[in-house]
Amino acid sequence: MAASPTTTLTFEVLDSADPEIAELIRREYRRQSHTLELIPSENLASAAILEALGTLLTNKYAEGYPGRRYYGGCEVMDQIETLAQERARRLFGAAYVNVQPHAGSQANAAVYAAICKPGDRVMGMDLSAGGHLTHGSPANFSGKLYEIHSYLVDRETELIDYDALQRQAEEVRPKMLMVGYSAYPRRIDFARMRQIADSVEAVMVTDMAHFAGLVAGDAYPTPIPDSHVVTSTTQKTLRGAWGGLILAADEERWRKPLDSAVFPGTQGGPLMHAIAAKAVCFGEALKPEFKDYAGSVVENARAMAARLMERGLRLTTGGTDNHLMLVDLRPLGLKGRQVQDAADRVGITLNSNAIPYDEASKFNPSGIRLGSPSVTTRGMGVGEMAEIGDCVADLLEALAGDRGEAELDAIRERTLTLTNRFPLPYALS
Ligand code: DSN
Secondary structure: OOOOOOEEEOOOOHHHHOHHHHHHHHHHHHHHHOOEEOOOOOOOOOHHHHHHHOOHHHHOOOOEEOOEEOOOOOHHHHHHHHHHHHHHHHHHOOOEEEOOOOOHHHHHHHHHHHHOOOOOEEEEEOHHHOOOHHHOOOOOHHHHHOEEEEEOOOOOOOOOOHHHHHHHHHHHOOOEEEEEOOOOOOOOOHHHHHHHHHHOOOEEEEEOOOOHHHHHOOOOOOOOOOOOEEEEEOOOOOOOOOOEEEEEOOHHHHHHHHHHHHHHHHOOOOOHHHHHHHHHHHHHHOOHHHHHHHHHHHHHHHHHHHHHHHOOOEEHHHOOOOOEEEEEOHHHOOOHHHHHHHHHHOOEEOEEEOOOOOOOOOOOOOEEEEEOHHHHHOOOOHHHHHHHHHHHHHHHHHHHOOOOHHHHHHHHHHHHHHHHHOOOOEEEO
């Protein structure tokens, strides 16, 4: 069934105060309205979250933590941050929580700082295998400050090879084992990861930024009890506004080092408007209907993957069991950038992405990454996922066959029909 917008967002002041920015926001609203958003790290924050974010809380400095601030006037800030912490604890079943990291990268920077000294050995999943920049890319602080030993996936199965990981950990003896991904379409065996970490006395840190919403909605295994520390973002499957988060099961061991690594270690004042928006996000995710959403995200991803494979496309690992999938473009003789640009042209937003053992340049890799979180928020179901899979497959066939504009126009009509049937959850007046 199609969703319909329930709320109208308005610009009571911005239109006259700054018409240029107001118009650009309107243009972006129109773009989001009329495109199928398949980038798996993106989602649609609710109108309530947007309202909390756009408030006068941004006027307040609140360095420190609830009850221990460096500034006066923080009574309300204390209540907001405490509420956000309590809700996050309840949502994820973690004793320790820090809601101040501005984003996922900042959460990871603080965790590295709390656990490692510069030069310490760290193992993380290579970017080319699906890891994140902050898991040790040489271009990132993580790769510059620490001695990184990246792990890959198995060349044949494209899955994490836990035995190989065990052997590598025994050789490297890392201080920290970073678990988690930005582009790996399967579940992780967190208990096995913890065994590996324990066997070499490493600290296990899981970055669940991509799948936090699936964990919150019981659609993916939780990393909390097996990991020493867990980091996350709030804007992906968790469907909040942009933000970071750190959790740990053992409050006594981790509160002091993690709190001080966030503030004053790597950040100044917290973004209190963002923390209020996180509290609203956690409140939404605690509602029973969020479980339905998380379950549908996984079901929808599976349906999209199934249709793409029925159409003869090769998905890495042969499918998905989370919210994302990677299509290998090599059999079609296509490259990621070309597909990403053509997809924009037909109203599908996706990103070019490396696939395991990709020999192409990382600026124009051999894959595309697709996901279901945003289209699921719009109310689409498995039937629409099959249609989206067909639109993507038709686009790839048209590009591979070097067919003309008319074919792309026809796909554009179909994506527009879907976005018109399933509007954003808010209108903009
Ligand atoms: N860059 C994000 C993604 O798209 O997966 C991860 O932070």
